[in-house]
Amino acid sequence: MRHVIEIEREGSGPSRIMIGSVEECLPELTAGVDPIVITDEMVAACYPELVGRYRHIVIGQGEENKNLETMAFIYRRLVEEEADRGSFLLGIGGGIVTDITGFAASTYMRGVRFGFVATTLLAQVDASVGGKNGVNLDGYKNMVGNFNQPDFVVCDPAMLRTLPEREVRCGIAEAIKAGLIGSERLFARLESGYEAVMDDSEVLSAVIREAIEIKASVVADDFTESGRRKILNFGHTIGHAVEKCCRLYTHGQAVAIGCCHAAGISRRLGFLSEEDKRRVVSAMERMGLPTECPVSARELFEALRHDKKRCGDGMSFVVLDTIGRCHVERLSFERLAELMEVVL
Numbered sequence: 001m002r003h004v005i006e007i008e009r010e011g012s013g014p015s016r017i018m019i020g021s022v023e024e025c026l027p028e029l030t031a032g033v034d035p036i037v038i039t040d041e042m043v044a045a046c047y048p049e050l051v052g053r054y055r056h057i058v059i060g061q062g063e064e065n066k067n068l069e070t071m072a073f074i075y076r077r078l079v080e081e082e083a084d085r086g087s088f089l090l091g092i093g094g095g096i097v098t099d100i101t102g103f104a105a106s107t108y109m110r111g112v113r114f115g116f117v118a119t120t121l122l123a124q125v126d127a128s129v130g131g132k133n134g135v136n137l138d139g140y141k142n143m144v145g146n147f148n149q150p151d152f153v154v155c156d157p158a159m160l161r162t163l164p165e166r167e168v169r170c171g172i173a174e175a176i177k178a179g180l181i182g183s184e185r186l187f188a189r190l191e192s193g194y195e196a197v198m199d200d201s202e203v204l205s206a207v208i209r210e211a212i213e214i215k216a217s218v219v220a221d222d223f224t225e226s227g228r229r230k231i232l233n234f235g236h237t238i239g240h241a242v243e244k245c246c247r248l249y250t251h252g253q254a255v256a257i258g259c260c261h262a263a264g265i266s267r268r269l270g271f272l273s274e275e276d277k278r279r280v281v282s283a284m285e286r287m288g289l290p291t292e293c294p295v296s297a298r299e300l301f302e303a304l305r306h307d308k309k310r311c312g313d314g315m316s317f318v319v320l321d322t323i324g325r326c327h328v329e330r331l332s333f334e335r336l337a338e339l340m341e342v343v344l
């Protein structure tokens with residue numbers, strides 16, 4: 001069984017996202033091209049047969065490799081491979097590999113075609129969809145990059161079997177976020193808990209599909225993030241503050257905490273019901289995700305105040321109206337402090 005979601009692109013055919021077996025989807029999607037694969041050490045070790053089928057460039061794993069040195073390494077390897085304007089780059093990996101591959105393909109010789117096989121749940125439901133590519137600079141996340149969508153993305157749920165549970169939970173936090181902003185049905189699927197989702201391939205495929213559909217529809221409305229795309233930041237404003245204040249958390253864990261705080265703020269603003277707020281927290285708990293962090297609200301607030309997305313004396317904040325529906329509010333820092341129960 002396969003499922004295809006298409007996102008329109010300006011000037012070329014749609015970007016196609018295929019949920020199904022990589023062995024079935026990839027030959028069809030790469031017919032007539034001789035892709036050069038970009039992957040990382042871990043994915044190359046887990047899928048030697050798939051990667052070995054193509055010429056390939058292997059980068060180190062981890063966020064510390066998402067930088068301009070790795071880009072230079074890739075450009076040089078592409079020159080060695082005699083890649084030209086007609087070459088096709090295929091990123092096989094998680095969000096780091098897809099962000100890097102998209103940027104390398106967008107810039108090498110002013111742009112070559114590219115596609116992804118997304119191998120983490122986070123890459124499948126989030127990073128590989130939406131056309132944001134790029135790398136970090138001097139420790140600042142995603143400082144250099146561009147918007148450009150791949151020809152295709154393959155999401156094979158079976159590839160998640162080799163993924164460490166901690167990484168799976170990161171993707172689940174993003175899928176819960178997608179449900180919260182766009183689909184009560186998706187959220188309800190995820191309320192059933194970790195095993196109910198991960199041990200049932202049909203439920204897992206449906207979760208991936210519905211999360212992608214939400215992101216795809218938001219992105220189609222606002223490709224370059226001037227308006228509606230901001231709602232994808234739900235749970236991330238406080239999530240980023242959590243990441244900054246307690247480094248022991250993964251991005252997904254920080255997002256889970258951020259979603260719970262944002263649900264609390266939505267409640268205090270009078271939009272979200274108490275019952276829905278409780279559902280958000282208990283869904284995270286059932287997925288084994290944290291809902292609180294050990295640092296004080298004051299510390300989180302100070303981190304927020306220095307967030308790069310602040311704007312004057314306040315910031316845009318995504319609030320929930322109900323599960324599956326949200327909007328953006330502009331909140332002054334004074335009001336935010338009140339809502340976070342911080343005494344200034």
Ligand SMILES: NC(=O)c1ccc[n+]([C@@H]2O[C@H](COP(=O)([O-])OP(=O)(O)OC[C@H]3O[C@@H](n4cnc5c(N)ncnc54)[C@H](O)[C@@H]3O)[C@@H](O)[C@H]2O)c1
Nearest residue numbers: 042061094095096097119120122123126127132159162163
């Ligand atoms: N472009 C976007 O819109 C967007 C959105 C969200 C996140 N991101 C970016 O995505 C990155 C995080 O992505 P991620 O969580 O996928 O991290 P990742 O790419 O580092 O993958 C996590 C780990 O899992 C390993 N791995 C990948 N697939 C595997 C598999 N099938 N089996 C076993 N191991 C596997 C990787 O080697 C890595 O060690 C961040 O850099 C973030 O900025 C981008």
Ligand SMILES: [Zn+2]
Nearest residue numbers: 174236251255
């Ligand atoms: Zn995220």
